[in-house]
Amino acid sequence: xxxxxxxxxxxxxxxxxxxxxxxxxxxxxxxxxxxxxxxxxxxxxxxxxxxxxxxxxxxxxxxxxxxxxxxxxxxxxxxxxxxxxxxxxxxxxxxxxxxxxxxxxxxxxxxxxxxxxxxxxxxxxxxxxxxxxxxxxxxxxxxxxxxxxxxxxxxxxxxxxxxxxxxxxxxxxxxxxxxxxxxxxxxxxxxxxxxxxxxxxxxxxxxxxxxxxxxxxxxxxxxxxxxxxxxxxxxxxxxxxxxxxxxxxxxxxxxxxxxxxxxxxxxxxxxxxxxxxxxxxxxxxxxxxxxxxxxxxxxxxxxxxxxxxxxxxxxxxxxxxxxxxxxxxxxxxxxxxxxxxxxxxxxxxxxxxxxxxxxxxxxxxxxxxxxxxxxxxxxxxxxxxxxx
Numbered sequence: 330x331x332x333x334x335x336x337x338x339x340x341x342x343x344x345x346x347x348x349x350x351x352x353x354x355x356x357x358x359x360x361x362x363x364x365x366x367x368x369x370x371x372x373x374x375x376x377x378x379x380x381x382x383x384x385x386x387x388x389x390x391x392x393x394x395x396x397x398x399x400x401x402x403x404x405x406x407x408x409x410x411x412x413x414x415x416x417x418x419x420x421x422x423x424x425x426x427x428x429x430x431x432x433x434x435x436x437x438x439x440x441x442x443x444x445x446x447x448x449x450x451x452x453x454x455x456x457x458x459x460x461x462x463x464x465x466x467x468x469x470x471x472x473x474x475x476x477x478x479x480x481x482x483x484x485x486x487x488x489x490x491x492x493x494x495x496x497x498x499x500x501x502x503x504x505x506x507x508x509x510x511x512x513x514x515x516x517x518x519x520x521x522x523x524x525x526x527x528x529x530x531x532x533x534x535x536x537x538x539x540x541x542x543x544x545x546x547x548x549x550x551x552x553x554x555x556x557x558x559x560x561x562x563x564x565x566x567x568x569x570x571x572x573x574x575x576x577x578x579x580x581x582x583x584x585x586x587x588x589x590x591x592x593x594x595x596x597x598x599x600x601x602x603x604x605x606x607x608x609x610x611x612x613x614x615x616x617x618x619x620x621x622x623x624x625x626x627x628x629x630x631x632x633x634x635x636x637x638x639x640x641x642x643x644x645x646x647x648x649x650x651x652x653x654x655x656x657x658x659x660x661x662x663x664x665x666x667x668x669x670x671x672x673x674x675x676x677x678x679x680x681x682x683x684x685x686x687x688x689x690x691x692x693x694x695x696x697x698x699x700x701x702x703x704x705x706x707x708x709x710x711x712x713x714x715x716x717x
Contacts, residue, residue, distance in 0.1 A: 354385065361716050365663070365677055366646035370716040374699075375408040376709035381701045383430040383445070384689045384710070385633075388438055394701065394710065397427030403471055404710060416462065416473030421448040421455035424489025427704065429641065432496040432504070434461070434533070442533075443473070444504065446494040447480065456485035457492045457508055459535070479535025480552070481526040486511040491578075495564035495636075500571045503530050505536055507553065507561035507575060515598050518557060521549035525677035528561065528575070528589050530554040542592030563636030563653050571672055576653050577635050579603035580611060582628035586653075586664070586673065587621070596620040602628055625673045631658025635689035635701070643696030644715060652698060654687025661687055661700065662715075685709075695697060 346545050348450065359372035382396040387393065392404040405409040420428050436443035441463045449458035459480040462473035464509030469580040498504055510526040518526030521543055529552035530541055537544055537551035544551045550621030554573075561578035567588075577585040577595075583603025587595060599612045600620050629632070633653040640648065649666040660683075665675035680687070688703035697714035 331506070342534070360714075362680070366644050366715070368716040369713055371680070371683075371711060371713050374710045374712050375404045375410050377704075377706065378402070378410075378708035380427070380705045381708040381710070382428065382688055382703065384427070384691050384699060384701050385431045385433050385443070386434060386691065386694055390694055392444065392699070392710070393427045393431050395431050396708075397429070397703075398422045399428045399447075401428065401431070401445070401473070408710075411472060414471045414473060417445075418447070418476055418478075419450060419461065421450040421489070421694055423448075423455075425495060426455055426489045426492055429457075429492060429494040430496045432498060435502060443532075444479075444496055446492075446506065447494055448489070448492050448494075449478070449485075451485045454485045454487045455489070456511075457482040457506075459496070459504075459506055459531075461533070479533075480506060480529070480531055482508050483550070484514070484517075484523060484525070486514050486525075488513050491560040491617075493558070493561050495561060497564040497566055497573060499530070499566060499573070503532060505530050505564055505573055506523060507558070507564050509560040510597065511557070514618065517597065518559075518597055518656050519525055519594070521546065521553060521556065524550055524552070526558045527552075527556045528554045528558060528564075528573075540594070554591060555589040555593050555595060557593075557597050557599070558589075559597040559601075562634040565636040565638055565651070567670060570641050572670075574636060574638075574651065576633035577623075578632055579626070579628075579630055579700050581606050581608070582626075582630055584627040584630045584633055585623035586625040586651075587623050590621075594620050595623075601658065602626045603630070624671070625664070626656075631660065631662065632656035633658070633662070634687065635691070637690045637698070638693050639692055641692055641696030644698075647682070652690045654690050654700065656686045656688065656703070659684050659686055659691065661698075680713075681714075 359370040383395040385393045429446045432444045448684040462476040490512040493507040493509035495507045512527045517523045543549035560578040580603040583601045635654045660681045661679040663677040686700040689701040700711040
């Protein structure tokens with residue numbers, strides 16, 4: 330049904346896109362839509378992709394796109410999709426697992442380093458891992474060289490759910506990594522001796538910063554930044570404050586927007602605004618001393634994915650706002666924060682008629698919003714900008 334709605338919505342403007350190069354997308358007429366920022370234009374830049382998951386911009390304006398089966402692509406500014414980048418390590422491509430997020434090192438111009446997260450196969454089971462590698466393009470096609478795994482979630486688990494896996498570089502150069510509860514390891518989330526259901530903060534080489542909240546706590550993992558998380562699928566740094574913000578999947582209801590702070594407990598699975606898929610109650614209710622409340626929660630769920638602050642001048646009405654995609658919610662959501670940057674004062678659903686699962690959202694160097702839709706056989710890279 331979602332694929333049908335997407336095709337219907339874009340039938341005149343976006344049809345006919347094919348890999349590896351999406352030249353037909355360049356010729357298609359964009360779709361116009363009315364928003365709080367005025368008339369906007371939505372166009373397909375590239376596709377199809379096979380279940381795309383992560384999007385990052387290189388300094389020259391080209392884009393890196395991950396495909397969950399284990400392929401990394403480079404997309405030109407005109408929409409041409411490269412052959413798969415060589416050197417990607419084996420991934421556990423099953424269920425929600427595979428090649429996941431991608432981030433460009435802050436010093437990429439000199440280091441050429443990219444960081445990526447993935448479901449790593451480990452002796453019949455799997456776990457979220459983060460690796461870094463040098464992206465080279467010196468003849469013979471692009472490739473990753475000197476691949477180094479810098480972090481492994483412990484313990485690994487069976488099954489193929491809840492890897493978390495968003496990456497966000499802080500102002501100080503440390504890297505935040507979101508880690509899911511792996512579904513089957515829910516009892517481990519409240520334990521500081523594991524990485525299950527945690528957000529971790531690491532140095533670029535994978536070591537734990539000395540000022541992490543549990544760096545000197547006995548029997549705690551020194552990488553932990555915050556805990557009590559279920560499955561964080563979006564992470565971004567507020568450019569005004571430098572704080573980390575995240576969006577997190579609840580169970581049946583109870584999706585959350587948070588700004589996770591050092592050492593704090595965000596409650597899962599003891600408190601939640603969601604219910605089990607059977608309809609049964611989870612945990613002890615919605616509040617408990619010592620556990621944080623979300624900035625916002627969604628019930629019913631929208632399955633938020635990807636997160637970006639808008640800082641550009643191309644769409645001044647949205648400057649400072651947060652954007653997240655919706656998977657089950659099949660929409661883009663704009664969230665306006667109050668002047669204290671503590672609470673949401675306005676929410677605007679966008680692109681609901683698209684009927685597509687929006688997996689990632691980023692601001693491009695051109696000031697537009699760039700989106701990934703994650704249809705397994707027809708994922709697309711979309712650009713949202715003011716209509717001319």
